[in-house]
Amino acid sequence: MKGSYLVQVGLAYGAAVASLAVLNRRTSAVANTSLINTLANAAGDHEDIGGNASNALSAIVAQLQQAGSITAPDSVEEALATLQQAVPDGPASTTDVAEAIAEAGLVPADILSFLNGYMDSELNSVQNTNPAPTQTIYPSKGPDDAPYSVPEQSLRAAIYIPETFGYGRNGKTPVLLVPGTAIPAGTTYHYSFSKLGDGAPVDVVWLNIPHASLSDAQVNAEYVAYAINYIAAQTNHSLAVLTWSQGALDTQWALKYWPSTRPAVQDFIAISPDFHGTVVGTLACPALTYLICTPSLFQQAWNATFIATLRSDGGDSAYVPTTTIFSAFDEIVQPQVGPDASAHLGDIRGVGVTNALVQDVCAGQPAAGFYTHEGVLYNPLAWALALDAIAHDGPGSVSRVDLKRVCAQVLAPQLGLGDVLGTEGLLLVAVAELLAYQPRNTGEPAIEGYAANGSRAGR
Template identity: 50%
Template sequence: MVFSLTQSVDINSYKNNNPSPPSSIYPTLSALDANYHVSEEILRSAIFIPSAFKHGKDGKVPVLLVPGTGSYGGEAFSHNFAKLLLASSFGDPVWLNVKGRMCDASVSNAEHFAYAINYLSAVCNNKKIAVVAWSQGNLGVQWSLKYFPSTRDAVANFICLSADFRGTVNAWGMAPFRGIPCTPSVWHQTRSSNFIMTLLSNDGDSAYVPTTSIYSRTDEIVQPQFGKWASALMHDVRGVGVTNCEVQVAAALKPAGTVYTHETLMINPLAWELASDAICNGGPGRLDRIDMSCCMLTKAKGLNLYDVARTQALTLTCGKAILTFLPNTIKEPTMPKYCMEEKKTYVPVDIAVIEKDAEEEGVVLKPVAPVGVVEVGKEEVPVVEANVSEGMRV
């Protein structure tokens, strides 16, 4: 099936008429789950289920696609993972369109993910699903797995694209200090936010389900994103299985290991092959199982230059949404009661230590303005430069 933006249905709708699940999953599915604060009507209507979705009856794995800050799931994935999955023999995609384009508080966004995970599994006869998240979506999924533990039984694997589990130094460009109005979810993505420190405390920086984290050191939004300091790095103290893949390392000196941005990682051929392997095998993706000749390509097979351009354009779409979102807040939103008493064990690494290693690696953490910077009004969406092998900038 070919995915088309010309179809009459609104793929970005957050007012979808979905049936009730076979059994109750609200206000909690398990006594161990946190209580939802967002209404069930809003949570359920944010789930976009394509008319061709087979609910796992055709043998395909149901895949939940979770977008990032400033985007709806439809626009974020329609020219990359949604298109590729719809044409595949193994995955059947559904996505989330959260009202506010993921700019509201990250804890509220996370409730959408927790509900969607349990809902999708329930309407697929309790079949385990795969979750593919981009950007902030990864934070919310990990939050769901930690504080809504019933979701762990519903997820076969979690695939992370451009994750910022430890926040990003670039968030300070929009949220430098209290008193400056800023988008709520951006506050939550600063490196020392209560949200980040709460999420990562008590081994929250380790996987709860088999996890594959794929990221690019030339990410213009999330930094640091290299080596042991990568914000996307996932640990595995629970032994569930984790693969961390920095594309510039895994595909060194090959086209797939050149310059990929926060957005265009979603068209990276290695990212797609590794994600495919994870979905097909039900655990973390493994590099030793895939055909590494894919690294000689600059985009995943099945995508065209128009798909590349539309994926690149997410920079502008998301930037505009973030800058125009209302209401803003002058400080980080308060954490929910269910986690306020949790002891904080995570402390962010001193940025000076990271900067020293970044200099040795040739990575520039601070925002710069290279050729091709995207302007949003009078603002610029910053990108970073990196000392990588010359290749196609995508």
């Protein structure tokens, strides 16, 4: 299997950790700094992360500082071929993979400039000023909704609404973008689905979950549940929810335990989801004396109590029309092939589910090539099925998509070379966020009472 990105960070650091007390000296404040500075500061902290990790980070920083003199690929095809060659075969730490990508020229100066400033970017703000909802949705919208633990003002402030958003008055379908682990939504989707509205009748907003979704996924789900009902109330329109990675777990949890969200969601589109967790997740949270994992990484292991709770009582099936799109070459979520694919969701409620493995649907064609966990964000089939789902009742349908045209492409036509490079460069942001996160945990958070006690909301 190709080298793992995010999940391998914990392995690289865990082997070198001396104690949690040492780790707790690291600052959790990342504002008013830069990605390169964060990586450089961590590289100099041998005591916290160990010499090997420090050396790898130093090499990454050196490569990034030379980004302006490195020749980037000239085409999407060249970029994807270079990526496949750069990602190591077999186990590899995140820092090793990041170094290989930087050295291969896959992070040119213009892309790096954007990523370097992500910490202070308005696009990733969790302090947005949004008006009070037009109907009561807090402390609950429905009698079976789980209780919130986060104040309403904080839940609402995490929703980023672009100035161009039409609030349903322009006839466009609202689309809520929910991020994955370790990368804020504004940065996650900048080079991909934030552009979904270019030429399509959709209006995109996104949710910047605090701490880059590294904290308790149960709390992350509160932000999703609130955002769904808030956008539906403000637009007087049902919406599509498009997620990446952990965002699918957060959304499925929200749909399960806040059932008032279900009528508000016309489509759930999950890119590279891990509904079954991942067997690779154990590498991020190894059974070591000193653990340096984050809550939501613990919760995404295949044997996590969070995953078992989510999938219990019918949570392994869709609550709303759902389209999942995933790749066999996913370096973070495994397995992603066969009946046990982590992305697979059942349909016991008969709401409609499409589970699309790009290597199956487009077998032997360009769109079935080497797409990483993050690469599915620019895969042409993913875009085609997402737009098809939004345009029709029910999930995206392979039978409605022009597979001859779509599968012959290597990139969604709405995107370009810079979007491929920018999306793969997200790895650098993930490393920075994982370095900065505090406090570290020694196990996954306890299941909230509303879920542990078999709340009616779970039905």
